[in-house]
Amino acid sequence: MTELKYPFLDLGIVNSRYAADLKKAASRVIDSGRYIGGCENDIFEKELAELVGVDYAVGVSNGLDALRLIFRAYIELGQLKPGDEVIVPANTYIASVLAITDNGLEPVFVEPDSKTYNIDISLLESAITSRTKAILTVHLYGRVCYDKCMAEVARKYNLLIVEDNAQAIGAEATIESCRGTAKTGSLGNAAAFSFYPTKNIGALGDGGAVTTSDRALAETVRVLANYGSKSRYNNVFEGFNCRLDAIQAAFLRVKLQHLNEEILHRRELAAIYSTTISNVLVKTPLIDSPDRSVWHQYVVTTPCRDNLINYLANNGVGTDIHYAVPPHRQPCYSRYAHLKLPMTEKLAGEVLSLPISSGTSVDDAREIARIINNFTND
Numbered sequence: 001m002t003e004l005k006y007p008f009l010d011l012g013i014v015n016s017r018y019a020a021d022l023k024k025a026a027s028r029v030i031d032s033g034r035y036i037g038g039c040e041n042d043i044f045e046k047e048l049a050e051l052v053g054v055d056y057a058v059g060v061s062n063g064l065d066a067l068r069l070i071f072r073a074y075i076e077l078g079q080l081k082p083g084d085e086v087i088v089p090a091n092t093y094i095a096s097v098l099a100i101t102d103n104g105l106e107p108v109f110v111e112p113d114s115k116t117y118n119i120d121i122s123l124l125e126s127a128i129t130s131r132t133k134a135i136l137t138v139h140l141y142g143r144v145c146y147d148k149c150m151a152e153v154a155r156k157y158n159l160l161i162v163e164d165n166a167q168a169i170g171a172e173a174t175i176e177s178c179r180g181t182a183k184t185g186s187l188g189n190a191a192a193f194s195f196y197p198t199k200n201i202g203a204l205g206d207g208g209a210v211t212t213s214d215r216a217l218a219e220t221v222r223v224l225a226n227y228g229s230k231s232r233y234n235n236v237f238e239g240f241n242c243r244l245d246a247i248q249a250a251f252l253r254v255k256l257q258h259l260n261e262e263i264l265h266r267r268e269l270a271a272i273y274s275t276t277i278s279n280v281l282v283k284t285p286l287i288d289s290p291d292r293s294v295w296h297q298y299v300v301t302t303p304c305r306d307n308l309i310n311y312l313a314n315n316g317v318g319t320d321i322h323y324a325v326p327p328h329r330q331p332c333y334s335r336y337a338h339l340k341l342p343m344t345e346k347l348a349g350e351v352l353s354l355p356i357s358s359g360t361s362v363d364d365a366r367e368i369a370r371i372i373n374n375f376t377n378d
């Protein structure tokens, strides 16, 4: 296949602008002689906690492990037990669900809102049973999924709120009680971050983190991620090896410094797409005012997706699908295949993600929008 003029995401281009600083960071770690833990990890955790507005951040191996460790820590702390139900959006990446089932917890899938594609918060209360103990909210595509109603339902039924913040680092929610805003990752009881290379802040390999202001939880996650070892050869839990590499912590420190530019660029591209795309076959996503999404993905819906993908590819535009098969329709979850989640299934057939990284320029976005406007389904 020929190179696309407008690739969906070119990580080489994304990281090339930071190459000099990334090389310096790598050299620091190489010269330090310390490759697991150490000062890069310590400083990264402080910087992340400060950015998010929480007391603790714990660097871990990846986003899935961050989620798994949060649920396992709540089990070790006696706040959850196997068999408890966790409410989760049906429209999410499978990692959200894997973290629940891996811990012997039971996912309760809730349909998305037709405008935001995030969990429909008005359906939360009807999904609650006597076994419901937590809500896993996912800020999908970088759009905040948290509001006063979710907080009230959690308070009323004494539920934990865990945030899957893999896609929304830096996003903000309006908090009416304090008439201000708060960052995703600080909204619930604990949050998981992913620094997979394609995420808004991507490592050069795998990486993740847990944020919380709950000291016991932070400590338990840290111990669990290091063999369950509280001090050397003192294993208090049947733990794991889920640590963040020092070299990734050093890389992430470089990239975190540019989070605001990254967000502003993505917002600018989203605004261009939304104001320029006028093809009736392509529905553009909702933009809130003010826009607080961090646009991890810019996802349009179209009833003629296959034709649009081919047309765009023929015109040099790369696209991707997030996600073509929802978790409850995956072979590993055949036990949930009977569930009726029509909105989730409809979205899976219609969503299409357009290029929206720092490798896509403002002019590229205008040209991509123009190409989309010339699409006819024949």
Ligand SMILES: *Cc1c(COP(=O)(O)O)cnc(C)c1O
Pocket: 062, 063, 064, 065, 092, 093, 095, 096, 138, 164, 166, 167, 193, 194, 195, 196, 206, 207, 208
């Ligand atoms: C990427 C992602 C994860 C998993 O993160 P990894 O670092 O790839 O393990 C979890 N949830 C969501 C919503 C994601 O997008």
